[in-house]
Amino acid sequence: MKEPNDIIIRSVAKVAVVIIFTFAINLFISGHHYPGGGFIGGLAFASAVILLFLTFDIETVRKNIPLDFKVVAAIGVLIAVLTGVGSLLFDVPFLSQSFGYFNLPVFGKTELATAVLFDIGVALAVIGTALTIIMSIGDDR
Amino acid sequence: MNNFVILPIIIPVIIGMVMIIFRKQIKLQRYLSLVAMAAVGIVTIYLMLQIKSEGIQTLHLGGWVAPFGVTMVVDMLAALLITTTSIVAFCCLLYAFRTIGKEREQFYFYPLFLFLITGVIGSFMTGDVFNLFVCFEVMLVASYVLISLGGTKIQLRESIKYILINILSSFLFLVAIAFLYAMTGTLNFAHLSLRVAEVGQGGLMTTVAILFLIVFSLKAGLFLFFWLPGAYSAPPTAISAIFAALLTKVGIYAIVRMFTLVFYHEPEVTHLFIGILAAITMILGAVGAVAFWDIKRILTYNVIVGVGFILAGVASFTTVGMTGALYYLIHDMIVKALIFLLGGTVIYLTGTSNLRDLSGLIRLHPQLGWMFFIAALSLSGIPPLSGFLGKLFISEGTFEAGYFWLGAIGLFTSLMVLYSIMKVFMNAFWGYTVIKEEEEQGTTAGLLLPIGILTALTIALGIGIQAIHAYVDLAVEVLMNPSIYIEAVLGLNPKP
Numbered sequence: 001m002k003e004p005n006d007i008i009i010r011s012v013a014k015v016a017v018v019i020i021f022t023f024a025i026n027l028f029i030s031g032h033h034y035p036g037g038g039f040i041g042g043l044a045f046a047s048a049v050i051l052l053f054l055t056f057d058i059e060t061v062r063k064n065i066p067l068d069f070k071v072v073a074a075i076g077v078l079i080a081v082l083t084g085v086g087s088l089l090f091d092v093p094f095l096s097q098s099f100g101y102f103n104l105p106v107f108g109k110t111e112l113a114t115a116v117l118f119d120i121g122v123a124l125a126v127i128g129t130a131l132t133i134i135m136s137i138g139d140d141r
Numbered sequence: 142m143n144n145f146v147i148l149p150i151i152i153p154v155i156i157g158m159v160m161i162i163f164r165k166q167i168k169l170q171r172y173l174s175l176v177a178m179a180a181v182g183i184v185t186i187y188l189m190l191q192i193k194s195e196g197i198q199t200l201h202l203g204g205w206v207a208p209f210g211v212t213m214v215v216d217m218l219a220a221l222l223i224t225t226t227s228i229v230a231f232c233c234l235l236y237a238f239r240t241i242g243k244e245r246e247q248f249y250f251y252p253l254f255l256f257l258i259t260g261v262i263g264s265f266m267t268g269d270v271f272n273l274f275v276c277f278e279v280m281l282v283a284s285y286v287l288i289s290l291g292g293t294k295i296q297l298r299e300s301i302k303y304i305l306i307n308i309l310s311s312f313l314f315l316v317a318i319a320f321l322y323a324m325t326g327t328l329n330f331a332h333l334s335l336r337v338a339e340v341g342q343g344g345l346m347t348t349v350a351i352l353f354l355i356v357f358s359l360k361a362g363l364f365l366f367f368w369l370p371g372a373y374s375a376p377p378t379a380i381s382a383i384f385a386a387l388l389t390k391v392g393i394y395a396i397v398r399m400f401t402l403v404f405y406h407e408p409e410v411t412h413l414f415i416g417i418l419a420a421i422t423m424i425l426g427a428v429g430a431v432a433f434w435d436i437k438r439i440l441t442y443n444v445i446v447g448v449g450f451i452l453a454g455v456a457s458f459t460t461v462g463m464t465g466a467l468y469y470l471i472h473d474m475i476v477k478a479l480i481f482l483l484g485g486t487v488i489y490l491t492g493t494s495n496l497r498d499l500s501g502l503i504r505l506h507p508q509l510g511w512m513f514f515i516a517a518l519s520l521s522g523i524p525p526l527s528g529f530l531g532k533l534f535i536s537e538g539t540f541e542a543g544y545f546w547l548g549a550i551g552l553f554t555s556l557m558v559l560y561s562i563m564k565v566f567m568n569a570f571w572g573y574t575v576i577k578e579e580e581e582q583g584t585t586a587g588l589l590l591p592i593g594i595l596t597a598l599t600i601a602l603g604i605g606i607q608a609i610h611a612y613v614d615l616a617v618e619v620l621m622n623p624s625i626y627i628e629a630v631l632g633l634n635p636k637p
Binding site for chain 1: 144
């Protein structure tokens, strides 16, 4: 590999990626009551990884994140569908959700919802799919 | 609420996703795919018994009731089609084990196959038009990959055409859905039926109906079938068999659903139009089937004739015609898969699909030859095989509706189908045996099992038609009385 003169993008990306990751997680968590959710959270997350792809090259990033993103997408869909299947156990319609308030040690009184589990699945599926697409069109050697 | 309703859709999805995780374990994938299809079949038969005793089964996902939420509805029509789908898919999988090749197996053949089945089953089950679109897309995306998987030259050429034509029709589908939503304010089938009945099916509504008809015709190969012969003869046998058996049938199902449940007020416009298209389809398809000397071409044109014939029954819009259409639909799914597998086996053995280069295969493969003969008779509706009753009822229905020309064309094209398929039989199986056993490209070991199952099924369906008679009658009753469907989805005395 030749060494391109890209010191600026490398320095910026190292900071920006952390910010985008944080923002993605924020988007994901706020999604339960405010705009956001698994889909755009996942997309924002994927965009950070794509920024890494652009800054460093695909091989370097893949060496550091040794995941098959197709498998990530499959696991995501599995989680999403299986949360739906969970409602079969309680004899309520498929994909029913519920929530409750719990007193957690650090957060205090917190609302926990089963929809978040579904959203994790969605996020993983989006991340996996977006990165698979980018990698298969970007990596055409 | 009945949570069993969702199982036929999520079983293939879950198992398909598990397969993606275990990509390298081909053996595991084979077993799992068979297990998935068997499970779908068993669950659906259980559902069928429930429907028989308790009426149409529905499930409002997440507890959001219709018409606001996503509703899955299994009536007898859907249950019958899903059962047939699982059987046909099971046999095509068995056939694929021997023929599809390691390359394709490693590149997600089995997960894609299951996603295709998911889309097909979803289309049969969904209770609203938008989810019909979504399930169509699931099916189509899987079929795009399956048709181009392997990347031979002919596959790539045909898949481009196939993808383009389907993207166009999906676009038209969305436009039609937007029109419909703008005019009625709902997309739930039952709710649509109520609202269309209330405001009346005026000129504009009929135009939207025709737009839907064009979309579904593109998918079903009704008149707009120019893409079909190429696309269905490009992929390997197991894939083209499942395409021929299922994909056009989903389009037919959509037409049946739309034009019996929602747009049934102006049959002298819409149903006559379907009838005219069906007649042209049958004639053109039969001409194609008779004209070609290539096995794959002859078989794909037979698919087109079948589509036209089923929709002739739908166009008659009588109880008898619908019963015939339904019998013929089930028969066609089985026998099209069967005849494609048989034709594919001939090509696989000899390495050529040109009838002029084939001769005397029956000396080397008597079972294959006789099964082809049975399939050929069944395809053209000779009693006592499964095609006969459907053909009889459809002809009766068209005569009852006064469409004598339609029934006559149907019967005449049956003869042409018989001629075309007998041409294949006589050229490939009769005559002097030109090919020696050791010159053959492969063996029939393992291939005869799925073909045998389907042949047995077409015989059993013909002789034991009494066994499914009660179920088909229930399905037709729902088709002819939309109020049963509406009541099952929206409850008693629904507000329009």
